[in-house]
Amino acid sequence: MNFIVAVDGSESADRALEYALSMVEPLGATITIVHSVEPHVVVEGGEEPIAGVPTSGDHIVVESLEDAEARGEQVLEEARAQATEAGVDSTSELLYGNPVDALTSYATTTGADGVFVGHRGISKQYEGLAGSVAKELVERASCPVTVVR
Template sequence: MQYLVAVDGSESSIEALEHAIGVASLLDAELTLVYSVEPRILVDEGGDAPSFPEASERLYTEDIAEAESRGERVLEDAVERAREADVDADSELLYGDPVDTIAEYADEEGMDGVFVGHRGLSKRAQGLVGSVATGLVERANVPVTVVR
């Protein structure tokens, strides 16, 4: 059996990884750990902007190399955790919206299921930024285990 675990370095994704490691140990399954590279929108320094136009001028997209580097570090740590628990694990950097890339990868690679953490955002925050866990439950063609 092969399971996909979505990791992003957050506490909730680490909890999902730990749960997946436990399941994989019981089932003698392998894990594929994925990180979806999606550069962040950042704001330059300088305090609050007095108006929206000024704020929008101060927004910029993170450099793709920095986003990739962050993802590689997260994946290295996750693979190490799995291997310390004697679970076979490999990793893959994906590019784009996490919901789309993770669901597509799981389908294309014939995964038996997906593990993902849930940050427990408020309804308002979830409405603004979305939820990868919710999106995967709706979009994935394989079972999705959401770990809280």
């Protein structure tokens, strides 16, 4: 059995990884830890999230692909270390693009037995604008999805 654990560096993703490790270790299952590379859009100036593209003005800064990949590799490295410490065999994979599309495609292609994901990731401030990854995964995944709070 192989399960996918989606990580993004958030506390919620950390809890999803911890829960997945506790569930799969007794089964002798393996996990594939994935991170979807999608450069961050950072809003500068003001505390309020932008209401949409027309209101964004000059306040948007986009992270470079190289920086996003480096951030993703760091997140994966930390998660692999945690899996090793828990005694669970793991591999990792950088995915590219929208996390929902990348995760659902990867789960289908690899024939994953399930996906573990945190309830809210690092983009929770913009959930109303972009939609919830966890919610969309539950709707679109070809295998069971465990959403961890």
